Amino acid sequence: MKWLVYISSLLLVLGCGENRNDDCITSLGNDGSNTRLVDKFTKIYVEDRIKLLLVQDSANAGIIELRGPENLLEQVTTIVEDGELKLKNRNTCNFVRSFNYELAVKVYFADLDKLTVESIAEVKSQDTIKIDRLEIYHNALSDISLSLFGNEVFVQSKNSAQTTLNGVVRVLKGTIEEISNLDAYSLRCEEVLLDSHTPLACEVNATNGLYIKIYNSGDVLYKDEPSDYKILEVNTGSGKLKKK
Known part of the structure; x- marks a missing residue:
C-alpha cells in the first residue's frame, strides 16, 4: 500500500512537467x-x-x-x-x-x-478594430466576437465554436468547417465569398455580391438581396442559400 501511494505521488509530480512540480501542490x-x-x-x-x-x-x-x-x-x-x-x-x-x-x-x-x-x-474586441486584411484561424471550442472596419477579413473556423463578426468591411472570405458556424449578419460587406462545410447555419450580409459553396446540411442565410450577383457555385449538401 505504501508503495502504491509513493508511485502515485511520483507520477503526479512527474506529470506536471519539469520545473513545474510546485504547480501541482500550489493553490x-x-x-x-x-x-x-x-x-x-x-x-x-x-x-x-x-x-x-x-x-x-x-x-x-x-x-x-x-x-x-x-x-x-x-x-x-x-x-x-x-x-x-x-x-x-x-x-x-x-x-x-x-x-x-x-x-x-x-x-x-x-x-x-x-x-x-x-x-x-x-x-x-473592446471597440472596433480597423484592418487592411485580417486572417482569422478559429480552431477553438470557445466563441469569438469581433467588431471590424476596413478592407478584407478571411475566416477559417474548425471544431465546434461560433465566430461572430460585426461592423463594416469591403470583402468577407471564409471556409467554415466541422461543426463550427459564422454569424456575420451584422457585418456589412460589399462582397461575401464563403465555403460552408458545416451542418450549422451561417449568416452573412452582402450589398453587392454573394459567391457561396455549400457542402453540408447547414444553410447560408443572407440579409438583403445583393445588387450585382448571387452565385451558388457548389451545392453538394442539403443546405440552402436563402434570405433570412
Whole structure:
C-alpha cells in the first residue's frame, strides 16, 4: 500500500512537467494582476483557458494586462516571435485543482493582420478594430466576437465554436468547417465569398455580391438581396442559400 501511494505521488509530480512540480501542490491564490510590455507584433496566437480582450490603441501598443489567480499568472507566457504574440497558459496541473477560475488578458496593439485561436480560448474586441486584411484561424471550442472596419477579413473556423463578426468591411472570405458556424449578419460587406462545410447555419450580409459553396446540411442565410450577383457555385449538401 505504501508503495502504491509513493508511485502515485511520483507520477503526479512527474506529470506536471519539469520545473513545474510546485504547480501541482500550489493553490490558485487570491485574485491578482500584472502588466507586461512586449515588442512590436501584428499577429496574435492564443490558447488554453485564456480570455483575450483586444484593444486597438497605438499609444499603448505592446502593453499586456493580466488578471487571474495570482499563483497562475506567471505561468501565462507572453512571447513575441517573428512578429507574432504568443499567449499560452503553461499551467499543467488543472486536474488536481478546480477548473473554476479565469485568466483574463487585455492586449493593446497598433495593427493586427492575423489571429489564431486554439483550445478553449475566448476572444473579444473592446471597440472596433480597423484592418487592411485580417486572417482569422478559429480552431477553438470557445466563441469569438469581433467588431471590424476596413478592407478584407478571411475566416477559417474548425471544431465546434461560433465566430461572430460585426461592423463594416469591403470583402468577407471564409471556409467554415466541422461543426463550427459564422454569424456575420451584422457585418456589412460589399462582397461575401464563403465555403460552408458545416451542418450549422451561417449568416452573412452582402450589398453587392454573394459567391457561396455549400457542402453540408447547414444553410447560408443572407440579409438583403445583393445588387450585382448571387452565385451558388457548389451545392453538394442539403443546405440552402436563402434570405433570412
